Amino acid sequence: MLFNGLLDLPWWGLVLVALCLTHVTIASVTIYLHRNQAHRALDLHPVVSHFFRLWLWLTTGMVTKEWTAIHRKHHAKCETVDDPHSPQVYGINRVLWAGVLLYVDESHHPETMERYGHGTPDDWVERNVYAKHSVLGLWLMGAINIALFGVIAGAIILVVQIAWIPFWAAGVVNGVGHFWGYRNWDVPSPDASRNISPWGAWIGGEELHNNHHAYPASAKFSLKWYEFDLGWTYIRALESMGLATVKKVAPTPRFSDPKPVADEQTLEAVIANRYDVLARYATSLKRTYLQEIERLGHWSQEAEALKPAKRYFKRLQRLSEAERARLAEAVKNSKALATALAMRDELAALWARSSASREQLLKQLQDWCHKAENSGVPPLVEFSHRLRSYA
Secondary structure, X not given: OOOOOOXXXXXXXXXXXXXXXXXXXXXXXXXXXXXXXXXXXXXXXXXXXXXXXXXXXXXXXXXXXXXXXXXHHHHHOOOOOOOOOOHHHHOHHHHHHHHHHHHHHHHXXXXXXXXXXXXXXXOHHHHHHHOOOOOHHHHHHHHHHHHHHOHHHHHHHHHHXXXXXXXXXXXXXXXXXXXOOEOOOOOOOOOOOOEOOOXXXXXXXXXXXXXXXXXXXOOOOOOOOOOEEHHHHHHHHHHHOOOEEEOOOOOOOOEOOOOOOOOHHHHHHHHHOHHHHXXXXXXXXHHHHHHHXXXXXXXXXXXXXXXXXXXXXXXXXXXXXXXXHHHHHHXXXXXXXXXXXXXXXXXXXXXXXXXXXXXXXXXXXXXXXXXXXXXXXXXXXXXXXXXXXXX
């Protein structure tokens, strides 16, 4: 009886069961806790929502309000000393292997719960069962596992279920997702978020972490044609059955013929697609750089002095003061590149001016396009034409 429960499965069958059970937990975290509760990117049918709450109680003991509040604070204080789990602050090893301890520590801060935990479930079952007796669910799941798979196999599966989210979510996503990988979007400093992999399946799409930080209110994390978000596939399936309603996804850039003068619709499109604008501007900077290298002569002293500038183009939002000084030094003999870099900062300031009126922002965009098209820098002229094409 120690080896066999009600289900007499071979070892590989037990492994498959464990993987399936833990994947349901991953889906519960990414769909319910993350996209539904923390960011309100979608609404869930009450039956689906309560299933996820019950499942998370049984397999993790996590409380919805605590997880939601800690994650919201992470976005609000990203990569600062107030970030609950930044590897830039605590170091990658501590977050990767002991991220759950940082989570538990933050959950004991009443001010975090009060400020960031609003809007989460506060019904009778949440107050009297899920939050009040958060560990009881794990005991129940353990009893179920033992009854189905036997004492040894059931206990091992329970340990895997308990450890799965602390490692993959609290450790890998919060740690590796802010330390290693690729970036589609140059989100503002000090945010160091990265996409761990373009194929988000094992952790339900959470691998696309930089995409999420660029568009946190989006229910869909995959933004490039080669990226895949399994969590989004599940959401679409729920939506097709009337069990979910998507409220927001990241904007898809649309283009028309360039308008003679940027208008209010152009302004709206540019601000909504600001990360796409900056990504395309980085490409324009690279073209300006290559033209300048060609003009100066590839092996000339001036070209060699310019070459260190290239490494900074993809992360201009996150340069330190020392790096900005080195970049300025590198481009001091290139008027075209210095102009393009200065105008990039002017463009980025467009959506940072929260106090400016709509009319002021539109005038600034129109002035920027006029200045770019009279700069004498061909890639900058072409970019301005492209900017007036956003629809």
